[in-house]
Amino acid sequence: MNHPQGVRCNGAAANTSCQALCNGQTVLNVACHRRTWNVGNRGAGIEINAQGNGVCACSNPGYTARPCTNTCNGPTQTIEVTCG
Numbered sequence: 001m002n003h004p005q006g007v008r009c010n011g012a013a014a015n016t017s018c019q020a021l022c023n024g025q026t027v028l029n030v031a032c033h034r035r036t037w038n039v040g041n042r043g044a045g046i047e048i049n050a051q052g053n054g055v056c057a058c059s060n061p062g063y064t065a066r067p068c069t070n071t072c073n074g075p076t077q078t079i080e081v082t083c084g
Helices: 012-023
Strands: 027-032 035-041 046-049
Touching: 012 027, 012 035, 012 046
Parallel strands: none
Antiparallel strands: 027 035, 035 046
């Protein structure tokens, strides 16, 4: 079951994912707050997820956001990324 309040990551691990998003790079298996985060290009755009199974793999339930293309399971997911 997904968490209604969402999942989060902050600190050095979050900065790693944030920089990958900004630069369009792939970064896999970033451990943060008991989840494994991944950032990568899935061909049609960048993806960030907290699923621990790489990119371009829609798990259900899952925590995936694709800002430039359709996200897994429709447009009900939102994501906020703040780089500091």
